[in-house]
Structure formats: C-alpha cells, structure tokens
Amino acid sequence: xxxxxxxxxxxxxxxxxxxxxxxxxxxxxxxxxxxxxxxxxxxxxxxxxxxxxxxxxxxxxxxxxxxxxxxxxxxxxxxxxxxxxxxxxxxxxxxxxxxxxxxxxxxxxxxxxxxxxxxxxxxxxxxxxxxxxxxxxxxxxxxxxxxx
Numbered sequence: 001x002x003x004x005x006x007x008x009x010x011x012x013x014x015x016x017x018x019x020x021x022x023x024x025x026x027x028x029x030x031x032x033x034x035x036x037x038x039x040x041x042x043x044x045x046x047x048x049x050x051x052x053x054x055x056x057x058x059x060x061x062x063x064x065x066x067x068x069x070x071x072x073x074x075x076x077x078x079x080x081x082x083x084x085x086x087x088x089x090x091x092x093x094x095x096x097x098x099x100x101x102x103x104x105x106x107x108x109x110x111x112x113x114x115x116x117x118x119x120x121x122x123x124x125x126x127x128x129x130x131x132x133x134x135x136x137x138x139x140x141x142x143x144x145x146x147x148x
Contacts, residue, residue, distance in 0.1 A: 051132035
C-alpha cells in the first residue's frame with residue numbers, strides 16, 4: 001500500500017474519531033504533499049518523495065521547537081512535539097548507528113573518497129542510499145570521522 005493511501009486512510013480515521021489534533025496534522029501534511037506534487041509538474045509523488053516531504057515537515061517543527069523554547073513558550077513547543085510524533089508514524093524505521101557506519105564505509109569505498117574535500121560526494125550518495133532512514137547530521141559526523 002502506498003504511503004499516500006496510508007495517509008488518506010489515517011486522515012479519514014482521525015476525522016471519524018473527531019481527533020482534531022491528528023486531523024489537523026494530517027491535513028497539513030496532505031497540503032505539503034500537494035504542493036510538492038505541483039512543483040513536480042502535477043504528477044503523483046513516489047513513496048520516497050513523500051518521505052522527503054514528511055522529513056522536511058518534521059525538520060520545520062524541530063526548528064520551531066527551538067524557537068518556542070527560546071521564547072519561553074513551552075505549550076507551543078509541546079504542540080510541535082505532538083505533531084512530530086504523528087508525522088514520524090509514516091517514516092520508515094530509522095537506521096541504527098552501526099548501519100549508518102557500514103553505509104558510510106561502503107560509500108567511501110565506492111566513491112574512492114580520500115579526505116574532507118570529498119565529503120559532499122559521500123554525503124549525497126549516502127543520503128540517497130539511506131532512503132530517508134538516516135539522520136543527515138549523524139551521517140555527516142560519521143563521514144567526517146572516516147575521512148580524517
């Protein structure tokens with residue numbers, strides 16, 4: 001079952017249960033997916049592209065949490081955390097640190113990277129192979145460690 005279908009089903013269930021918070025998050029997600037579809041010349045997005053949209057929405061909320069906490073607005077930060085939890089339900093299981101290290105080693109070997117100048121190539125390849133299952137910052141830390 002495609003991710004878009006799963007999101008639609010979850011939205012319908014949330015609406016039936018009158019779960020306003022979940023309904024709101026899923027509607028915002030559907031809007032973000034529609035916007036991404038328009039940018040892609042009105043074609044239906046693949047699951048991988050939908051995962052990218054979800055990750056982007058999570059990142060927005062994580063940045064908002066930091067700002068809300070700086071502004072001493074814990075109630076708004078908490079709301080963002082709840083939204084992140086709903087969005088994370090649609091992401092694939094994240095890679096473990098060991099899996100990320102293996103991926104980085106393999107990519108360094110494939111790309112024949114030697115030092116930090118090759119970090120961009122390693123990161124681009126590793127992120128595409130991870131398929132949305134790895135945190136970019138953590139991958140970068142691991143890649144820097146092996147490229148020194």
